[in-house]
Amino acid sequence: MTDRIDYTKTPLTLAEQVARLKERGLVFDDESKAIAYLFNISYYRLRAYTYPFQENGEDSEHNFIREDIYFKDIIDLYCFDRRMRSLIFNAIEKVEVAMRTKIVQVYAESTGDSHWYNDENLYRFGYEDLMEHIEADVNRSNEDFIKHYNFRYNDPPMPPSWMALEVVSFTTLSRLFQSLKLDNRKEYITEQFGLKKVAILENWLHAISNLRNCCAHHSRVWNRRFIVSVSLPYNTLYPFMDRTTIGQIRTNKLFAALSCIAYILDIISPGSDFKKHIKELLKSDCRLLALKDMGFPKYWQSLPVWRER
Template sequence: MNKNSEEKIPYTKKPLSISLQISKLKDRGLIINDEKLVGDYLSNISYYRLRAYTYPFQDNVNQDADHAFTRKDIHFQDIIDLYCFDRRLRSLIFNAIEKIEVAFRTKIVQTYSEVTQNSHWFKEESLFQSKYYWESGEKIFIYDTLLNDIYHEINRSNEDFIKHYKNKYIQPKMPPAWMTLEVISFGTLSRLYELLIKDDNKKAIAKSIGLNKIDILENWMHALSNLRNCCAHHSRIWNRRFIVSILLPNNTDFPFIDRNTIPAIRRNKLFAYLCCIKYILDIISPYNDFHRNLNILIKDGGKLLSLKEMGFPDNWSYLGVWKNTL
């Protein structure tokens, strides 16, 4: 029977005290040497959050096993080590994506502001593709949706320069591009770029990041905006399968991944995303230490860390984008 077609049942599980949480972990085979220390951890990191890190090492198929650990050598501290690795990795990635996002904003604003000589060029409908979607039988113009989202994000902003514009100027209601695009979300920014007409201006932005196809940059920015949100909301990324699969080009301006290796890379796993981050960082921040810091995290990741779960191939450090950059 398909999992989605299984008959639903009422939720009857009761909340567990921390002492009962500890007992459950011990009953399932997790080695706990210091219950007080474990209690302290569970008082600050919820049992349910840690479940994401114990789950891969438990029997989650056989109901009679009651999620017993399939390995007998796992200590609670091993789970904490894996949790801390994931937390530090999120921080490293978040900081890297911040640089990419800022550069991406800057290139869009500068390119289109200069070309159009219009402070509010994002309100020029002619610059955008005529795309529609249907919702509840109604035909919706995607550009109108984008502009509406931009307007709402500006209104939510507490930035002083937005307040200053609203207090001083009557028209237009929205601030100029160099203010507006600073406060919209990365996701909205990636949608704006995707909706722009595919012309030389749009291609120039991709080219400035060493990419020869607009579609690749569209995909990368969409994927990285989703990854950024995972990091911002403290979601697990260690062995996650991401919704957006990364496109891996074989005609980049600088070393990336050779065409023979590309088919073996899992495009919905973290390694593919890290390759894109590293590639862009090397262009916008040539002396970055992303690779070195990533290696430090991996070395301190603990005994449960599996690079394979993140999509790393065995020879990953010898691939073009990673080679000779330590």
């Protein structure tokens, strides 16, 4: 570990921010317009979009490695990413709602217990930690139905599953599904999402919930290496990808996660326009956009999962 030093950098005015970017090789058509952009989209936020085009060694000056990159190109890339996040976030909502519904219905019906999620015998690990997360999410909720339950009922202290699991985060829901014991209920839910292995659905939920959090917090998804890599199966119930293609996909890039979302939406939301909107967005006039930066193979549109059904 290197020795830590004091942080001595001072704040820059908007004009100084433009001057620094110019000094490093970024081209500006209209500096006053650029200043207005930087007052709405911070210099530091845009750094995520300039970084791949700069020298970034420990002792480098962070100069741009190309002389033809304009401030407008960076803004276009930022806007592309924002639109992509919006499409993804709206699509994940459908996946999340379907998952909540299926878990609650299957387990409530099979146990005949409104509060089945409190039963430690249903879990293979992580029970106490999971209950802490569920309780925290429920207590944080401002939903009227949670307030009504707390006002009207004394016992059990927590609301029934169809209330409690409606307000927990997608991350908590993903943890719950992973923690549940492997049995025919988990296998049945997995099949409803067109998958044969429970472990694959567990992985997809983990990866998609991580992607959802990136979108919710306005974090970059373009050119990102996600911390949760996606497991891509070749033996799905419906057409997905062939084994050769799967071996070539970068599973920590956006394309892998998008393919999983597209596959699920074809099942739970037939007629969804998600794939159409993704294809339209990728045609956008963004000079710096390269599909390989997001893990897209050249022939991606011909893959079964990306064909229109």
